[in-house]
Amino acid sequence: MDDMLIEPVPAAKKEVFRRNFQVYLQEHSAFTGKQPVDGVFEYPWFDLYWREPSLRWPFWARAGDDVAALAFVRLEEEDGCYEMAEFFVVDRYRRQGLGGRFARDIILRFEGPWKVNQARAYAGATAFWRSVIGGIADYTERPLLRDGGIERLEQRFVV
Numbered sequence: 001m002d003d004m005l006i007e008p009v010p011a012a013k014k015e016v017f018r019r020n021f022q023v024y025l026q027e028h029s030a031f032t033g034k035q036p037v038d039g040v041f042e043y044p045w046f047d048l049y050w051r052e053p054s055l056r057w058p059f060w061a062r063a064g065d066d067v068a069a070l071a072f073v074r075l076e077e078e079d080g081c082y083e084m085a086e087f088f089v090v091d092r093y094r095r096q097g098l099g100g101r102f103a104r105d106i107i108l109r110f111e112g113p114w115k116v117n118q119a120r121a122y123a124g125a126t127a128f129w130r131s132v133i134g135g136i137a138d139y140t141e142r143p144l145l146r147d148g149g150i151e152r153l154e155q156r157f158v159v
Contacts, residue, residue, distance in 0.1 A: 004068065004098055006105045009058040011050045017058060018046065020067045024088035045072075045085075056085075061093075061102045068093040069102045073110065081113045081156070103132045107159060117144055117154040126153055133157055 009017045025034075025041035034041065049058040049072055061069035072086040084106070089099040107114060116133065118125035120143070133139045139157035146152050 003063060004101065005062045006059065006102055007062070009049075009060050014047075014050055014058075016067065017060060017070065020060075020070055020090070021046070021086075021088070023090070024070060024086065027088070045074075049074075059102075059106050061098060063093065063098070066090070066093075068098055071102065071106055073106060076115075079113075081115045082107075082110045083114070084116045087116075099128065100132050100135075103129075104136060107132075107136060111159050113156065113158050115154055115156045117146075117152045120151040120153050129155055 021043070022041055025043060028034075045056075049056040055075045055077070057073045059071045059073065060067055067090065069089040070086070071084060071088070074083050074085045075081075076083050084103070087099075087103065089102070093099070116129050118129060120126070133155050137157040137159060139155045141153060141155050144152040144154050
């Protein structure tokens with residue numbers, strides 16, 4: 001997709017991001033089991049991405065006027081790693097190379113140690129991240145157990 005624009009999301013567009021992020025949270029609930037409260041999926045860190053600009057960064061990829069992909073990057077203070085906290089490609093933009101370009105572009109903006117993790121049950125996500133990260137750096141992989149007993153797989157690498 002040649003007309004894709006990747007950019008940080010300004011505070012003025014936060015509500016547009018939030019609406020699109022709800023689609024991601026709904027899809028992600030298949031792996032987390034989380035349910036909406038009054039029709040809204042909660043994400044307690046959402047506003048922090050606009051309040052903590054030295055620790056958290058919201059990004060999106062736009063295709064014309066459409067939001068095609070979303071991502072949250074954060075710097076985890078405990079271990080000094082950048083983390084792709086959330087990543088989502090809108091269904092109609094999948095399998096076109098957009099997600100890989102979006103992920104690589106974001107990762108390459110932040111030099112240093114990185115980590116990415118995904119639900120072990122989501123084999124497509126694991127294949128995607130192995131492909132993206134493998135094109136950037138060597139990585140290690142390890143299993144994780146997250147809140148609610150969700151089995152995850154984590155990749156660590158350095159840019």
